[in-house]
Amino acid sequence: MRRSALLAAVGELLAERGPGFSLAEAAGLAGISTATAYRNFSDTASAIDAFYAELSGDLLAAFDRxxxxxxxxxxxxxxxxxxxxxxxxxxxxxxxxxxxxxxxxxxxxxxxxxxxxxxxxxxxxxxxxxxxxxxxxxxxxxxxxxxxxxxxxxxxxxxxxxxxxxxxxxxxxxxxxxxxxxxxx
CATH class of the missing domain: 1.10.357 (Tetracycline Repressor; domain 2)
Incomplete structure (x- = not known):
């Protein structure tokens, strides 16, 4: 639940201003602590990679359905x-x-x-x-x-x-x- 909220926040921040945001900002937007964000991802780049992996996986899964x-x-x-x-x-x-x-x-x-x-x-x-x-x-x-x-x-x-x-x-x-x-x- 927290991870999905964090990835949703990463997507929202990416859409608003590109990759120039911090993991702490994503955590704040997701309503979770910065520590929780860092337990899920080592840095902003890894959170962005996870966001992309999720959206690409979702698209392929949607095609498969x-x-x-x-x-x-x-x-x-x-x-x-x-x-x-x-x-x-x-x-x-x-x-x-x-x-x-x-x-x-x-x-x-x-x-x-x-x-x-x-x-x-x-x-x-x-x-x-x-x-x-x-x-x-x-x-x-x-x-x-x-x-x-x-x-x-x-x-x-x-x-x-x-x-x-x-x-x-x-x-x-x-x-x-x-x-x-x-x-x-």
């Missing part, structure tokens, strides 16, 4: 909706913990590798079923990750005030066009 149906395009749409729902909650914080390395170069990273595996599987199913034209799955996944970048979700939800449904619909339509699929259902 999506049932695979007979229509691979419907499954792609469902994954897109879930991604926007997740990123609308943590995107403003996640933009501060981004790697300067490319997505394809980080496939050995557990989160990026897991994300690539799930998205690549969905694209592969669409290709194998004939719903999508033959294409380089690596490029398709890279475009998916690019279109659904959390900075884009934050811009659309926070700056433009779009609903998560509007964001999901627009970004999904763009992705489907890139994949060579009809963008209307």
């Amino acid at each position: 999506l049932p695979a149906g007979p229509d691979p395009v419907a499954d792609i749409r469902a994954a897109c909706r879930e991604w926007v729902a997740q990123a609308s909650r943590w995107g403003a914080a996640a933009v501060h913990v981004r790697s300067p390395r490319g997505v394809l170069a980080r496939r050995e990273d557990s989160f990026v590798g897991g994300l690539y595996e799930r998205l690549g599987g969905l694209v592969g199913r669409a290709i194998d079923s004939g719903a999508a034209p033959a294409q380089d799955v690596r490029f398709a996944v890279l475009m998916w990750v690019t279109i659904f970048d959390e900075r884009v979700v934050v811009d659309l939800t926070h700056t433009l005030g779009w609903t998560t449904r509007q964001v999901a619909d627009h970004l999904t339509g763009a992705l489907l066009r890139v994949l060579g699929l009809p963008s209307v259902s």
